[in-house]
Amino acid sequence: MTSLIEIYRRFPTKESATAHLEKVRWPYGPECPHCGATSTARHAEKGQADRWQCWSCERSFSATVGTIFHNSHVDLQRWFLLISLMLNAKKGLSSCQAARDLEMRQKTVWSMMHRIRAALVDDGKLLAGLVEMDEAYLGGKPRKRNRRDDDTPSPRGRGTSKTPVVGAVERGGRVKTKMVEHDEMTMDDMDAIAREMIDAPRSLVTTDEYAGYNRLNRFLTHRVINHSVAYVEWDMFAGQFGPTHTNTIEGFWAIVKRALVGQFHHVSRKYLPLYLRELSYRYNLRHGSIDLDGVLHLAIKPQSA
Numbered sequence: 001m002t003s004l005i006e007i008y009r010r011f012p013t014k015e016s017a018t019a020h021l022e023k024v025r026w027p028y029g030p031e032c033p034h035c036g037a038t039s040t041a042r043h044a045e046k047g048q049a050d051r052w053q054c055w056s057c058e059r060s061f062s063a064t065v066g067t068i069f070h071n072s073h074v075d076l077q078r079w080f081l082l083i084s085l086m087l088n089a090k091k092g093l094s095s096c097q098a099a100r101d102l103e104m105r106q107k108t109v110w111s112m113m114h115r116i117r118a119a120l121v122d123d124g125k126l127l128a129g130l131v132e133m134d135e136a137y138l139g140g141k142p143r144k145r146n147r148r149d150d151d152t153p154s155p156r157g158r159g160t161s162k163t164p165v166v167g168a169v170e171r172g173g174r175v176k177t178k179m180v181e182h183d184e185m186t187m188d189d190m191d192a193i194a195r196e197m198i199d200a201p202r203s204l205v206t207t208d209e210y211a212g213y214n215r216l217n218r219f220l221t222h223r224v225i226n227h228s229v230a231y232v233e234w235d236m237f238a239g240q241f242g243p244t245h246t247n248t249i250e251g252f253w254a255i256v257k258r259a260l261v262g263q264f265h266h267v268s269r270k271y272l273p274l275y276l277r278e279l280s281y282r283y284n285l286r287h288g289s290i291d292l293d294g295v296l297h298l299a300i301k302p303q304s305a
């Protein structure tokens, strides 16, 4: 666990936070991000304590160049504290709350949180074992309540104006998600997403009866739960592989929906992938320890755009 107070004790000053980022980024000593040279020295000028001078290309640099912390006027200590707040907030953390906790402006914190989310990429390893695949419709504004709405059932699931997201999860393991367009829910699309997410020969995959999943059995072992009949089924494989259900992925969707409504306040399609990254990252950590350095290793990778 990396609690707020622990971060505060470990990094009492911005200099100590900078020294830590240098250690994480350059375990074998500073390396010039412009030319790759290792012949470097501390910048000689006063007030430039976090900067280095490259002897090869003669440019100066700091450990934040090319990271999510680059060109930020906020010192690294506060960045570390914000990362800790985000990792520890099981139900998600609103930028308003974080701004109060860190005594900063909400707009500044909001953009910092988006930079952190953008860094929380998936480890790229395929899911394997007992895997559940499902889709959810997320985001969008809450519907206005009026009399007409009370008469007509509000659109739910497939066919709403919300954003479709396809997800897969290992029972007791990791989750992956992908935001798609409304017209990207065909059998071809589901096949492609399953191949992107799941190690087919090493998995037993359960979905509901949605027709988009009808061809999965061409390349992986596929069980279907018919939700109009039951939510959990015990078939002939249940003794070895557990009953057929999609409760795990539905549990993840419930976490996402609660966070989107409760903390993130109705996320638009533009930002939904960032929130999904954060929520998936935190879900995938829940068995491991919450670790600042894990996020720092992602944060120092060169960012694309």
Ligand SMILES: [Zn+2]
Pocket (backbone or CB within 6 Å): 032, 033, 034, 035, 036, 037, 054, 055, 056, 057, 058, 059
């Ligand atoms: Zn250089």
